[in-house]
Amino acid sequence: MRAVTWHGRADVRVDTVPDPTIQEPTDVIVEITSSGICGSDLHLIEVMAPFMTVGDVMGHEPMGVVREVGPEVTAVRPGDRVVVPFNISCGTCWMCSEGLQSQCETTQNREQGFGASLFGYTKLYGQVPGGQAEYLRVPFGNTLPIKVPQGLPDDRFVYLSDVVPTAWQAVQYAATPPGGTLLVLGLGPIGDMCTRIARHLGIEKVYGVDVVPERLRRATARGTEVIRSTDQDDVVPAIRDATQGRGPDAVIDAVGMEAHDSPFAWAAQKASAVLPDAVMEKVMQVAGVDRLAALNTAIEAVRRGGTISLSGVYGGATDPLPLMRMFDKQVQLRMGQANVWRWVPDILPLLTEGDPLGVDDFATHRVPLEQAPEAYANFREKKDGTVKVLLQP
Ligand SMILES: NC(=O)c1ccc[n+]([C@@H]2O[C@H](COP(=O)([O-])OP(=O)(O)OC[C@H]3O[C@@H](n4cnc5c(N)ncnc54)[C@H](O)[C@@H]3O)[C@@H](O)[C@H]2O)c1
Numbered sequence: 001m002r003a004v005t006w007h008g009r010a011d012v013r014v015d016t017v018p019d020p021t022i023q024e025p026t027d028v029i030v031e032i033t034s035s036g037i038c039g040s041d042l043h044l045i046e047v048m049a050p051f052m053t054v055g056d057v058m059g060h061e062p063m064g065v066v067r068e069v070g071p072e073v074t075a076v077r078p079g080d081r082v083v084v085p086f087n088i089s090c091g092t093c094w095m096c097s098e099g100l101q102s103q104c105e106t107t108q109n110r111e112q113g114f115g116a117s118l119f120g121y122t123k124l125y126g127q128v129p130g131g132q133a134e135y136l137r138v139p140f141g142n143t144l145p146i147k148v149p150q151g152l153p154d155d156r157f158v159y160l161s162d163v164v165p166t167a168w169q170a171v172q173y174a175a176t177p178p179g180g181t182l183l184v185l186g187l188g189p190i191g192d193m194c195t196r197i198a199r200h201l202g203i204e205k206v207y208g209v210d211v212v213p214e215r216l217r218r219a220t221a222r223g224t225e226v227i228r229s230t231d232q233d234d235v236v237p238a239i240r241d242a243t244q245g246r247g248p249d250a251v252i253d254a255v256g257m258e259a260h261d262s263p264f265a266w267a268a269q270k271a272s273a274v275l276p277d278a279v280m281e282k283v284m285q286v287a288g289v290d291r292l293a294a295l296n297t298a299i300e301a302v303r304r305g306g307t308i309s310l311s312g313v314y315g316g317a318t319d320p321l322p323l324m325r326m327f328d329k330q331v332q333l334r335m336g337q338a339n340v341w342r343w344v345p346d347i348l349p350l351l352t353e354g355d356p357l358g359v360d361d362f363a364t365h366r367v368p369l370e371q372a373p374e375a376y377a378n379f380r381e382k383k384d385g386t387v388k389v390l391l392q393p
């Protein structure tokens, strides 16, 4: 089959790789019809590169049609339409039953000291082949795939794999009080979806921060007030002016480790990029630093006693954080990979009964798998109006 494969920093290609096969009696094989490119995929072709291997199949936002099932699979049948969550979770262990699928005890990567495996995501998370491909092997066929109805286009359901549950969790963790104000840093797919969910759930005062014109336009069009700068010296006074000098009740960081405006860490990440990967892997695990501009803005901006919700991914082992400031301001901090299945029952009705979140025209680009290298480059460089790409094998 054809698949998007990792070849190095800023280098993805489309290669022919072996077709996946049933290996466990509960496996299913899904023929992929749509598969998103995520901001998390960009980390793999830059900061997280030391944890990747040439030929790894990328992608963790797929949906498609079940083509083959193992002998113990009863929950889905060939022909069923399914979305595949990005966490590989068993659905039956203690963590899964607590709604913490990203910490699944069956797929936890104990040797590496990491949580549940993820599709298409580094040695730290199991090095499992991903879903930017023609076919995908999906384990836990009775509990992992999310069955969705036939009839509506893929766009309606594909974001159930990651974008919508991630943004949903970010908004839940932010816990903006009634009548309160929410600030969303970053208006990429995740931040944009956070603003939509927040407004849908009744938060009236939602502010968004970014500098990319089409991302600002999308947010403005749906009623978010925008701040057109990512510089902390602009963002903090602007949001304080809008909140009686206090700051917002809650801040979502939808940026993560590759923020603009972090010159020191950016230089450190660049310098370390020339080290051999084996050395770099160790360095990252004990001494890695992130570009912390967005997180630092969140800490400064949030009101005293307010909440910061991190959905942006961080990977630094030794990030310096202003703990005195955080403690003194009584900041509450929640974070983590989204627990996709935890939120599916809340989200599914919003996808089947109308389209309140505007997923139908959320994608800016739908392209064949073969165009993945160009689509990755445009998404990374924020060129050609690229906000969300769906690859359609
Ligand atoms: N927690 C999870 O389960 C989960 C799931 C999916 C994605 N993510 C993470 O969410 C983050 C966003 O993903 P995305 O797909 O929207 O990516 P993206 O890279 O398209 O979006 C990031 C946006 O942040 C903006 N930005 C950069 N620096 C900023 C700053 N200092 N202040 C404000 N905005 C700034 C960029 O201009 C960009 O528009 C990534 O870190 C991704 O890894 C997490």
Ligand SMILES: [Zn+2]
Pocket: 038, 039, 040, 041, 060, 061, 086, 162, 163
């Ligand atoms: Zn993703």
Ligand SMILES: [Zn+2]
Pocket: 089, 090, 091, 092, 093, 094, 095, 096, 103, 104, 105, 106, 107
């Ligand atoms: Zn589990």
